[in-house]
Amino acid sequence: VMGMVVGRRIAEDIEWNERGFVRSAAERCARDAQAQVEERIKALAGGGREYVFDLRHRLEDVLTEKVGVFRNEKDLAAAVGELQELYHRSENLGLRSSGRGASPEVAAALRLPGMLRLALTIAYGALKRTESRGSHYREDYPRRDDVNWLKRTLATWPPGADLPALSYEPIVITELPPGERGYGESQTRQAAARTD
Amino acid sequence: MPGRRITFSVFRHNPYDPDSRTRMQDYVLDETPRMNIFTALNRIREELDPSLQFDFVCRAAACGSCGMLVNGRPRLACQTRTEQLPGHVTLLPLPFFKLVGDLSVDTGTWFREMGERVRSWIHAREEFDPTGEEERMPNAVALQVYELDRCIECGCCLAACATAVMRPDFLGAAGLLRMARFLVDPRDRRSTSEVFEVVGTDQGIFGCVGLMGCDDYCPKDLPLATQLAYLRRKLALAGLRSRVNAGPQELKPRGSRS
Numbered sequence: 001v002m003g004m005v006v007g008r009r010i011a012e013d014i015e016w017n018e019r020g021f022v023r024s025a026a027e028r029c030a031r032d033a034q035a036q037v038e039e040r041i042k043a044l045a046g047g048g049r050e051y052v053f054d055l056r057h058r059l060e061d062v063l064t065e066k067v068g069v070f071r072n073e074k075d076l077a078a079a080v081g082e083l084q085e086l087y088h089r090s091e092n093l094g095l096r097s098s099g100r101g102a103s104p105e106v107a108a109a110l111r112l113p114g115m116l117r118l119a120l121t122i123a124y125g126a127l128k129r130t131e132s133r134g135s136h137y138r139e140d141y142p143r144r145d146d147v148n149w150l151k152r153t154l155a156t157w158p159p160g161a162d163l164p165a166l167s168y169e170p171i172v173i174t175e176l177p178p179g180e181r182g183y184g185e186s187q188t189r190q191a192a193a194r195t196d
Numbered sequence: 197m198p199g200r201r202i203t204f205s206v207f208r209h210n211p212y213d214p215d216s217r218t219r220m221q222d223y224v225l226d227e228t229p230r231m232n233i234f235t236a237l238n239r240i241r242e243e244l245d246p247s248l249q250f251d252f253v254c255r256a257a258a259c260g261s262c263g264m265l266v267n268g269r270p271r272l273a274c275q276t277r278t279e280q281l282p283g284h285v286t287l288l289p290l291p292f293f294k295l296v297g298d299l300s301v302d303t304g305t306w307f308r309e310m311g312e313r314v315r316s317w318i319h320a321r322e323e324f325d326p327t328g329e330e331e332r333m334p335n336a337v338a339l340q341v342y343e344l345d346r347c348i349e350c351g352c353c354l355a356a357c358a359t360a361v362m363r364p365d366f367l368g369a370a371g372l373l374r375m376a377r378f379l380v381d382p383r384d385r386r387s388t389s390e391v392f393e394v395v396g397t398d399q400g401i402f403g404c405v406g407l408m409g410c411d412d413y414c415p416k417d418l419p420l421a422t423q424l425a426y427l428r429r430k431l432a433l434a435g436l437r438s439r440v441n442a443g444p445q446e447l448k449p450r451g452s453r454s
Contacts, residue, residue: 052246053241053242053243057242096246097245100210100212100213101212101213101297102249102296102300104241104248104249105246108246
């Protein structure tokens with residue numbers, strides 16, 4: 001026991017006294033994040049040919065036209081394809097202005113890839129969900145399907161991927177099952193019961 | 197029928213770029229229906245010049261971020277329709293505040309310091325009792341407090357102020373209104389001398405020369421003229437009485453205001 005206590009104290013002392021050494025996991029995270037952003041800003045000055053506002057306008061249009069209130073398979077699939085293309089183009093962003101100071105162009109360029117990943121998560125999740133539920137309305141699947149789709153979509157983004165990895169978490173009914181909202185829940189349930 | 201072409205002359209300077217010099221830069225846009233300075237500046241940034249710095253957040257005249265001089269007058273840009281303006285629009289950053297770049301100024305630091313100077317929080321006498329009943333307030337008083345609480349901290353009043361342009365330590369209409377807000381609030385129990393110390397000076401109400409540029413340009417139509425007059429009267433009387441009676445009279449009546 002004594003050895004462990006002394007050993008731990010020696011390690012702490014070294015960590016504390018070493019100059020230029022990161023002292024904790026939190027500091028390490030902050031340093032990594034800062035280095036990452038600095039790299040990205042440097043890359044922007046590397047002569048890329050894409051203009052952030054052109055890509056962002058196209059992102060806005062794709063979501064408005066194809067991932068809107070009334071959704072369907074054809075448009076959602078097209079949206080996912082185009083968003084992936086935009087995502088690849090965003091890896092080649094350049095600057096039209098100097099980028100010095102509090103540059104709005106740099107700010108927009110730093111935000112754009114994240115916006116595209118979020119848009120892809122929304123569009124891809126919507127494409128996969130073949131039912132209607134709440135604000136997710138599918139013209140091709142107008143009913144709510146509690147038999148197959150009473151579950152939560154989870155999305156993670158593997159490094160280097162251009163599409164999120166989706167998985168599903170079932171909803172656990174604790175007190176009240178989801179009620180009738182008038183868009184086909186009971187019909188879906190009856191139909192499933194008949195085919196069993 | 198073709199619409200107007202509007203020329204925007206915009207102040208440019210990046211204080212963090214050693215090569216930058218102050219200058220005016222012109223941008224020409226075709227006017228669109230219901231165009232306002234917010235939509236115009238965003239189009240200029242995205243289509244013509246992505247280095248142009250300006251601030252907008254809510255685009256609905258509620259956050260106070262977009263204060264700027266439009267043809268010489270302090271306004272909220274998101275609330276300024278181009279159809280109200282001539283074909284040549286000059287945009288300058290608000291005076292009085294530190295320049296961040298182009299049309300973007302730092303109002304947050306000044307307002308934070310003002311809040312600390314005025315002690316912009318309820319001064320209670322008793323310790324808060326979480327099990328007790330809440331202190332009741334007549335609805336009329338609550339509405340009066342709300343009227344003075346509506347300030348969005350945009351800084352237009354300071355930009356329009358003759359005194360502020362001469363003395364950077366002036367509390368301004370915004371700071372004086374903030375103090376008035378707590379004088380009206382019956383929950384606030386600070387003493388007359390505490391109030392006097394902050395606003396009974398040349399940096400406070402006695403610095404006001406009565407130009408009322410603040411009242412003219414407040415985008416929220418706050419009752420600045422009446423509140424500043426009220427403060428001046430109350431503090432002058434309190435000052436006089438303290439000399440006559442060797443003790444300041446109570447400054448804050450409870451309940452409704454005269």
